[in-house]
Amino acid sequence: MEFFLEAKAKDFADPFYGTEGNTLNNTIEKREGQSSETCGQMISYAAALLSRQHRTFAFSIVLCGQYARFLRWDHAGCTVSDKFDYVEEPDILLEFFWCYARLTREERGFDPTVVPASAAEATLLSDTLSRYIKESQPQRRLSATRS
Template sequence: MSSHTVGSSPGKHSLTGSRQHSAAVPDAKTKRKNHVYDMSGKFAGPMPADTFLKTFLPLPRSTLKTRKAATRECSEKILPPEYKWVNTATTMDEKEGGKRRSQLVDMGLYHSDHVPYSEQNGSPPKPRWDRVMLCAEFKSHANTNTMDPFEDDPTKWSEAVSQPRQDMRGQIVGYAAQMLAQQHRTHVFTLIVLGAWARFIRWDHSGAVFLERIRYAQCSQQISEFLWRFVKSSRQQQGYDETIKEIVKDSTEYNLLLAARDANEEQ
């Protein structure tokens, strides 16, 4: 487990300089390098799978009684109709400043009310960092070890030091930073799949906790149970800040804001 502290966590990291109209907009490679530095010493783990689930996604005993049958199903059957996985591996959010500066997250889990849809010309959907609930990144079997951002060996520092593994860590830090910056969240989760292995990471405004590497190809039930617990959890457990109330279009609050704006313009 890391112990020293450098820089800032993803929730506290300033996005100044990373916007399209900033004076200096770093490219994706530079962003990842900065993220690695900012998060150095702010990871805890590896945490055993059972402990991770019970700590971060606890559920009432009455709900847990139904999980065995549910988690034997594939992830598509586990997810209720209001949750959708969306492939955004080849698209970007232009607000990040163009292709060289954008992050291409492979998949995102969305509520059906906020699913990003394809453009009219048939191009793939673009990620919605302001609405994505959970991010997932996938690497091939050939990159199982070379791209794993963490170490499970207790004799080694938990943050892998080779350059490709640092780059991968910077990549997933970037995803968490975008979610925490563009949403009212207390914490977020990401999934990384490394060939036959996988990890979940929980990020908050002070750092992150990573799951021990699990061989999901032989024991997919652990991933299924995480997803099942996630969709069964409250919004607060999923990481949404319930002290914040969204102002919905055409609501009373929305109309009051419009009225106040119009009154101010008339003065």
């Protein structure tokens, strides 16, 4: 999966406050109702993506009503854009997809240091797992029963 997009029908599902933030708890994250549920969904998607792929970061988009935001997730957290009206300004989304399509794998967040295992490394892993499985099997004791 390259990135994910979450779409909600209503504006109130937006998981973030505007640029003014929430002065009550000094956060941009909304923590009530549908907003909180949307945020939780997106966090679980990002965590799954970053834990199952060799990634340094990943992008996502959230659409709530006619508004959208871009998000950049990494292992430390998330950077969130201001929301914009994608109905009135569809070029913003189009430009994002156009630019994203031209990025390299590394620029899309794939970890360039990860390479396939060599044949020797694959053999070592296979041998080690086989030995582990064999050694972890319970020893069967044959007991002679006399009648």
